[in-house]
Every structure is written in structure tokens, then in C-alpha cells.
Amino acid sequence: xxxxxxxxxxxxxxxxxVARRLQGHxxxxxxxxxxxxxxxxxxxxKQSNLxxxxxxxxxxxxxxxxxxxLVEYFKIPAITNSDxxxxxxxxxxxxxxxxxxxxxxxxxxxHLARELDHDMSGGESITQFxxxxxxxxxxxxxxxxxxxxxxxxxxxxxxxMYRIATNQALxxxxxxxxxxxxxxxxxxxxxxxxxxxxxxxxHLDGVALNNVDL
Numbered sequence: 656x657x658x659x660x661x662x663x664x665x666x667x668x669x670x671x672x673v674a675r676r677l678q679g680h681x682x683x684x685x686x687x688x689x690x691x692x693x694x695x696x697x698x699x700x701k702q703s704n705l706x707x708x709x710x711x712x713x714x715x716x717x718x719x720x721x722x723x724x725l726v727e728y729f730k731i732p733a734i735t736n737s738d739x740x741x742x743x744x745x746x747x748x749x750x751x752x753x754x755x756x757x758x759x760x761x762x763x764x765x766h767l768a769r770e771l772d773h774d775m776s777g778g779e780s781i782t783q784f785x786x787x788x789x790x791x792x793x794x795x796x797x798x799x800x801x802x803x804x805x806x807x808x809x810x811x812x813x814x815x816m817y818r819i820a821t822n823q824a825l826x827x828x829x830x831x832x833x834x835x836x837x838x839x840x841x842x843x844x845x846x847x848x849x850x851x852x853x854x855x856x857x858h859l860d861g862v863a864l865n866n867v868d869l
Contacts, residue, residue, distance in 0.1 A: 659796050660803045660851070662700075662707070663813050663839040664725075665866065666717040667692035672835060672864045676751045678717075678809075679744035679778065679868060685720045692836035692859055693724035699858030700805075700838075701728045708802035711795065713739035713809060721836065722807040733807070738791035741809035741868055745778025752867055769826045781825050788815040796843050810866025813839055820848040834863035 667689030671678050685693065710733040712722035722733040746759055747766060755763045765773040774780045779787075795804060810833040817823065817831040820841040832854050833839070840851035856863045 657801045657845045658842055659800055660840065660842045661792075661795075661816075662705075662803065662805045663816060663841065664696065664721065664805065664807045665810050665813055665833050665835055665837050665839075666713075666715075666721040666807060667696075668835045668864060669717050672867075674751055675753070675867055676749065677744050677747050677755065677868050679741055679748040680715070681748050682715050682717075684716050688861070689717070689835065690720070690724075692863070693721040695858050695860065696721070696836045696838070697724040697728040700725070706803065707731065707805040709734065709799060710805045710807070711736050711739065712807040713737070713741070713812070715740055715809070718807045718809060725805060725807070729805075736791065738787055739806065739808045739812060742781075742784040742811045743775075743777075743779040744868060745775030747775050747778070769828075771825055784811070785815055785818075785825055788812055789819060792816060792819065809868065811868045814866065816841060817850070817853065820850045833866040836863060 667685045669683045669689055670686045671683045707729060710725055710731050712718050712733045712735055714735045714737045726733050747755055747762055750758055762775055771781045813833045814829060814831050834854055834856050836859055838855040839853045842849055842851055
């Protein structure tokens with residue numbers, strides 16, 4: 656039996672996270688706290704003597720900057736993959752969770768209801784997003800059978816990977832929390848995906864914000 660392990664990391668904090676503003680594909684940098692979180696994350700992983708065969712990151716800078724801290728400690732180059740981007744939230748991107756119900760009430764209700772085929776006016780439907788994440792996760796698993804992969808991405812992406820590992824329905828209400836700079840582990844045992852442990856933030860000083868781009 657070949658076990659392939661994935662350590663899933665959500666990017667560090669951004670100013671838009673603090674403002675509870677929906678980021679989606681908008682390319683927002685880490686704030687000062689987020690950069691500190693990335694360093695704390697990297698230090699913790701290094702001190703735990705974990706070894707990784709490869710590092711992957713979303714091409715959006717909040718993930719790439721988080722990955723850079725890991726690269727510094729593990730001396731492994733990060734491979735950029737645009738399929739690891741957050742879900743594109745269409746016309747909701749750039750709005751706070753307080754603004755969205757006022758500016759885009761119909762879209763916001765569709766978002767809250769998790770309407771699977773709604774693309775949020777020019778964005779990506781949940782169904783399309785799920786297909787993208789399933790495809791990239793399986794592609795990386797096949798490429799790195801039996802290895803340990805460190806993957807830096809986004810809250811919505813990690814929520815989708817949680818759903819894959821636990822067989823949670825796409826339309827079901829979110830149950831997984833995905834804090835900034837959290838550590839989350841899943842593995843494939845050669846037969847199916849399994850959840851190892853989730854939302855570990857013991858390595859961080861202070862509060863880590865949960866994801867709103869779901």
C-alpha cells in the first residue's frame with residue numbers, strides 16, 4: 656500500500672482578510688502579520704523535523720509569499736501552479752461580507768445557498784471549482800506517489816480538499832474551519848483520500864482569521 660501525504664497550508668493574513676473582503680482571484684499581498692505567520696509556520700515545520708519531497712503553491716502572491724518562507728527553511732524551490740488558485744467569485748470579489756448583501760443581494764443569496772452551478776456573474780461555479788481542485792489534487796498525487804507534498808493555497812481550495820477527503824457533499828454547509836497559516840493534513844492510502852488532522856494553529860502567536868471566500 657502506497658501512502659501519499661499532503662500538508663495543506665492556507666496563506667498568511669492579508670488586509671482584505673482583516674476587512675472580511677472577498678478576495679477570490681484578486682491578487683492581494685500579505686500584510687505584516689501575515690508575513691510573520693509565514694515565518695512562524697516555517698519555523699514550526701522545520702523544528703518538527705518533517706521532511707517534504709516537493710513544495711507547490713498557488714500563483715497568487717498571498718500564497719506565493721507564504722511559500723517563500725517555507726522555501727527559505729527547507730531549501731526546496733516552490734513550484735507555482737495556477738490551478739491551486741482560490742475560487743473566482745465573479746462580481747462578489749472586492750466586496751466585504753457586509754457590502755455584498757447590499758450591492759449584490761441575489762448573488763450573495765446564491766453564494767450562501769451554495770448553488771452549485773451559479774458562476775457569480777463571470778466567476779466560477781462550485782461545480783467548476785470542484786472539478787479543477789479534484790483534477791489538480793489527483794494529478795499531483797499521481798506524480799508524487801509515496802511522497803510527502805507541502806502545498807500552499809487558499810481557504811476555499813482547502814475546504815474543497817477537506818470535502819474530497821471526507822466525502823462531504825458540495826452543497827453541504829461548510830463544517831471545516833480554515834485559519835490563515837494553518838496546517839492541515841490529508842493522505843491517500845492507495846484506495847481513497849483520508850483526513851489526518853485539520854486546522855492546526857498551535858505554531859502561531861495571536862489570532863488566525865477564518866476564511867470567508869467560500
